[in-house]
Amino acid sequence: MARSYLYVPADRPAMLARALERGADAVIVDLEDAVAPDAKDAARKAAADWLAGISPGGPIEVWVRVNPGPMGLADAAAVVSPALHGLCLAKCESPADAAAVDGVVSGREAALGLAPGSVALSPLLESAGAVLAAPALAACSRVAHLQAGEADLRAEIGMEPGPDERELLPIRVALVLACAAARVGPPVGPVSTDYRDTEALRRSTTALRALGYRSRACIHPAQIPVVHEVFTPSAAELGAARDLVDRFDTALRAGRPVIVGADGRMIDEAVVRAARRTLATGR
Numbered sequence: 001m002a003r004s005y006l007y008v009p010a011d012r013p014a015m016l017a018r019a020l021e022r023g024a025d026a027v028i029v030d031l032e033d034a035v036a037p038d039a040k041d042a043a044r045k046a047a048a049d050w051l052a053g054i055s056p057g058g059p060i061e062v063w064v065r066v067n068p069g070p071m072g073l074a075d076a077a078a079v080v081s082p083a084l085h086g087l088c089l090a091k092c093e094s095p096a097d098a099a100a101v102d103g104v105v106s107g108r109e110a111a112l113g114l115a116p117g118s119v120a121l122s123p124l125l126e127s128a129g130a131v132l133a134a135p136a137l138a139a140c141s142r143v144a145h146l147q148a149g150e151a152d153l154r155a156e157i158g159m160e161p162g163p164d165e166r167e168l169l170p171i172r173v174a175l176v177l178a179c180a181a182a183r184v185g186p187p188v189g190p191v192s193t194d195y196r197d198t199e200a201l202r203r204s205t206t207a208l209r210a211l212g213y214r215s216r217a218c219i220h221p222a223q224i225p226v227v228h229e230v231f232t233p234s235a236a237e238l239g240a241a242r243d244l245v246d247r248f249d250t251a252l253r254a255g256r257p258v259i260v261g262a263d264g265r266m267i268d269e270a271v272v273r274a275a276r277r278t279l280a281t282g283r
Contacts, residue, residue, distance in 0.1 A: 001281060002026040002061050003231040004224045005188055005217045009034035010043035010064075016050050022221040025228075026061035031075050032068075032090040040071065044078050054083035061085040063122065066101070068092070073104050080108035086120030086144060091152070093130050098123055098140040105142070120144035122188065125175070126152035134174055138182035145185040146175050147217065151193070165204055169211075176212040189216030198226050205230040214281060233278050241275035248272045 006024035008015050010031050019027045029050070035043040047064055054062065065088040066075035076087055089101055098121055105119050121142040125131050126149030138146055148171060154161065161167045175187040189208045192201050201223055205216055209230055216227045233241070248267060251259045258268045265271075 001185070001214060003215050004227045005061075005063065005215060006221065006224065007034065007065070007191070007217060007219050010047040010050075011035050011039045013046065016046065020054075020058070020060050020062075023224045023228075024060065024218065024221070025215075026063060026085070028063045028065050028088055028217065029079075030065045031079075032065050040067070044075055048078045048081070051079055051081045051083050056082035058083070063088050065090055065124070068097070073100060076101050076104045077108055080105055080112065080114075080119055082112070082114060082118075084119055086122055086142075088122045088124055088147065090124050091126045091130075091149070092123035092137065093127060094133055095136050095140050098137060098143065102141050117142060122147055124149050127156055128153070131171055131174055134178035135181055138178040138184055143182070143184055145187055146179055147188045148172070148175055148190050150190040163200075165207070172208065172211055172213075180212070186212055186214045189213045191217045191219050192223065193219065195220035195222050198222070201226050202230060231281070233281055237278055241278040244275045245272060245279065248275075 002025035004024040005026045005028050006019070006022055007028050007030050008019040010016065010029050016029065019029070029047045031040065031043050031047060051062065062083055063086045064075070064079045064084065066072040068091040072089065087101060087105070089098060092098060101121060106116065109116055109118055119142065121140070122145055123137045123140070123143060124147045125134060125137070130137070131148070131153065134146060137143065150168060150171070153159070153171065159167050179185060179187050189205065192204060194200065205227055208216060214231055216231070218224055218227060244267070248259055258266055260266060
């Protein structure tokens with residue numbers, strides 16, 4: 001499971017060349033906001049050429065953020081390749097938007113001999129309407145998880161978050177619920193534009209983890225170590241989770257579906273599920 005997603009502009013050759021060396025678990029090659037309108041075609045070709053030179057199945061997930069609308073469909077057609085893990089759909093508003101990209105990707109998979117469903121989708125919700133459509137978007141074909149474009153959202157609804165970002169809580173929880181209900185991965189946390197303030201990044205990332213997030217997008221490599229620190233279980237957390245799972249599994253084999261923890265709490269499969277998730281994250 002990726003903990004960090006590093007955005008890399010597709011029209012910056014030097015940055016693209018080093019994208020897989022910056023320490024992120026995943027990279028998002030950006031064809032949208034980071035690329036000027038008159039550079040879109042060149043950026044698309046650069047991204048496609050770069051992907052063609054990558055061996056598939058590497059340890060780092062490779063995503064491409066495509067533009068909205070018809071331009072995004074052209075982006076998708078150009079960049080689908082064996083090395084591509086998925087597409088981030090900028091300004092995705094409705095299931096119809098995701099379905100249109102799904103159709104293009106299916107055609108390219110068939111043409112390239114890739115297994116159907118090889119390329120995942122991650123809708124980027126950047127408007128109030130998109131957030132309200134989150135449950136439907138999370139349930140769309142190929143969707144691995146959702147993301148929120150909070151800068152656009154704040155501008156649309158006039159939100160002015162304070163230092164603790166509590167104003168964004170309803171939106172962030174809505175995405176967690178939508179992903180959980182659709183049985184897809186947890187949403188990817190939003191970017192923090194001040195990459196120099198690592199302490200603020202740590203506080204906000206810790207708050208996201210408490211809500212159910214397990215990863216975050218980054219705009220600068222300096223943010224990656226902090227994000228990894230927050231989303232990587234400690235040795236103590238892994239040990240406690242392993243002990244809980246082992247004791248519960250032993251009790252289950254003995255016909256006891258409930259055990260009592262060291263703190264006197266009743267523990268059943270619903271509680272143990274969180275411990276299993278911690279172990280999976282640790283791996």
